[in-house]
Amino acid sequence: MQAVILAAGEGSRLRPLTRSKPKAMLPVANRPIIEYVIDALLENGIRDIVVVVGYRKEEVIRHLNRLDAPIQIVVQERQLGTADALRAAESEITDDFLVLPGDNYIDAGSIARIKEERNAMLVAEHQNPSNFGVVVIKNGIVREIVEKPEDAPTFTVSTGIYSFTLDVFSYLQTNEIPDAIAAMIASGRRIRAIPADDWQDAVYPWDLLKLNSRMLRGIKPGIAGEVDASVIRRGAVRIGTGTTIGPNTVIYGPVTIGSNCNIGPNTVIMPDVSIGDRVVLEPFTYVADSLIMSDVTVGSHSRIVSAVFGQGCILADHTTTYPSASLIEVGDRIQREEFGAVLGEGVRAAPFTTFKNCIAGNGVTIGKGKTVIGIIEDGTRVM
Amino acid sequence: MCGIVGYIGRREATPVLIQGLKRLEYRGYDSFGIATVGSAIEIYKKTGRISDGEAGAAGLAGSTGIGHTRWATHGEPSDLNAHPHTDCSGRIAVVHNGVIENYAELKRQLEGRGHTFRSETDTEVIAHLIEEHYGGDLLAAVNATLPLLRGSYAVLVIAEDTQQIVAARDASPLVLGIGDAEVFAASDMTPLLEYTERVIFLEDGDVADLAPGRYTIYHDGLAVERPIELINWCVEDTRKGGFAHYMLKEIYEQPQSFYETIRAGIDERVQRMVMEADEITLVACGTSYHTALIFKYLAEPLCGIPVRVEMGSEFKYFTPPLRGLVIAVSQSGETADTIAALKMAKARNCPTLAITNMQGSTVTRVADETLLMRAGPEIGVAATKSYTAQLAALMQIVNLRCEGAFDDALSHAHLAIGDVLLQDVHEAVALCAKAEHVFFVGRGPFYPVSMEGALKMKEISYVHAEGYAAGELKHGPFALLTPETPVVAVCTPGPTYGVMASNIKEMKARKAPVIALGVAGDTELAEIVDIFIPIPNTHLLVQVLTASVVLQLLAYHTACALQRDVDKPRNLAKSVTVE
Incomplete structure (x- = not known):
């Protein structure tokens, strides 16, 4: 059996985090999401894997090259849709196959059940x-799919994971x-509709937490x-090579x-925190329930709660992320979600x-002593 | 300057050899050949790329064999001149990397004694000389032949009816890979990485007798022990994966290789050497020469130390008076001209330092100390990540002399490099791809950056490009400026900004289209030029890096637009081991 992983899309609702990498490459618990998908396939003995890449493809390819599994890569030149991505992989497919999004988590048990079926989808x-x-x-058979409806008839959704036979290619008329x-x-x-045991998607940046x-x-x-x-x-703590944890x-x-x-001395890291490579957390800083990507520096006496920091943010001392809920508009949809901060790449903040x-875009600079709320566009200077 | 590979063990030799030769293709790729010990010596050789001709070699049987990929020095690329070469009887086969200087004389003598030569190569004399001494003991025959040869060589020899390879080196690289019940030999370690991580770097004058699962190394006739070293490169690094070209893959690896080189730091002995120097001379060729020049532009004003930069190939013709520290910069560590210059410096009792990417390479043995750059294997012929890793090593020396003033800039530079990789250069590419000539200009450290940009452009896209100091353009080359001759100018804030901007206006007055690299947000510059490519507004050291990376992308995409063979440009090989 073969598997096609779709990892060409940007994941625009996750902006600003997807500036330099597609959604499938965003790290959660310090591994790109796509790695969890590959793991689940390998666990099921599916080694013939094709990955469709597109947006910021170099990031994905470089990463896949380093994995042990021999992964075939095909390029989708323009990101037109999932069916178009699947067509890009057509020449590599010779057998019944699975299609999986590279940017959702799925457990190996669910894959074990769908791989037994021809023409099926996992639902959740x-x-x-x-x-x-x-x-x-x-009766366990799909009657209809309604894409992103205003009023959903049920709470059952497609996970985007399918089992197909080769003749599916003749049905790919549109791009989805x-x-x-x-x-x-x-x-x-x-x-057939098969319920998934554990499927997780991150649609918006705060879902990453x-x-x-x-x-x-x-x-x-x-x-x-x-x-x-x-x-x-x-509890379970994992610390990488070359990292120093102070007294x-x-x-x-x-x-x-x-x-x-x-990290440290005198730093407190509470549960549910991932910290990337080359991160500096200065003394007397408190971090909880946060995802801190590589090359971030957080100054001393900071309090970081419910925050996602993109690569290379440099935050001076006494930075606070304060979880609260207000109305936020992302991709034409207004919602209310409680979180502290989502910072894009290379955000710089002065002390206090x-x-x-707050969702701050890539390269935002913030002057001393400011309180920032809501969405801030890429490259803005807050003085 | 060719690549050789040998295998003896339990597998079929042919696939191992073909695979190994593909990894060595960067050393030369005009013809290739392999020979195995089957029922007799079986040989297949062919002009052209390995990937085009490998099918023909599939029939060769045997689990002992040698292979060769060639970059012609003596005799044009042809099936006959391709290695391996055999003696008159076809019982002995030889592959050779290097140059036999006295081959013409040896050939005359051998022909006088009735030997028939089939090729125009220097290598064939080795086969015939071994034939004269061969009486069933291949090792003895090779030992008797080597003293007759003058020049440089790494050779692998096989003979009919014996499961044995004899390997010897003098002034050309040769590495043994030690597996389980199998032994590999190759010009460098890249072909070995798939099979073993244990390697032995042979010394000049070593002769090794290889058998399945057993090897003995002799030096001056005595058996010697050479240390087995563990290699931490992994084979994934040598694979192209889904990238269109190795060069693109390597461009994208630069943030990592730069960071790794900075993080590895400088060991104490090298630190002492650098701190004690009151003058520094750098010897380098090609791209390494440009990094050396950048070092000069940075180190002289920032650390107040006199720096001289010498081209390796010109060194021996004027032999400057040498004082202070001499640094040889070479990616491969095998560049013949650079090594010769380094030996000359040693003879004058100068402390010597090698900056190279190849652990165990020749240059590391000649120099007193080595500063290893951590670029990992670089397969693309055009140097990219080794260039930035060299700059990382050299900038660390600047930083050391300035007592760590640039710690912060260097430790964050990889982020800025990662950032410019996202830069869209397609407008500039469209302009360069239809041009016949392109000028690259800059001032200060950006002058050598421009030279490197021009070198990349001409070597992979075949568009004629010249790097000039911006002020020099007026002294002649201005005559060449036309509306069809784009100028790529690096113009960043600093003491050179004002003059650079007026230089650009002068060029615009001659109607030359100008592509400018400036810092993000420089709207004044963006208004006067045709195409503006922003780089992050960072420290000068980091601007040097980011500007270089943008120029690499420009060259790469221009070459792709012109459908050139980016990884194997015509007439070039990666490591130049002949003078």
């Missing part, structure tokens, strides 16, 4: 079905796979760096810390900055 219950393709099912499914149903084909804490449950504890004897550790630091797992970081329910 979701509390906000109108962000997805809503599926109407009767759900249209092909509709065409198959119209021509009398039976598509949920995905992160879910993935942190699976980390393998291990200490490779230099950890001072006075450090207090509890009197407290770490309560699950926490994963990458390589070559410099407070982020409150």
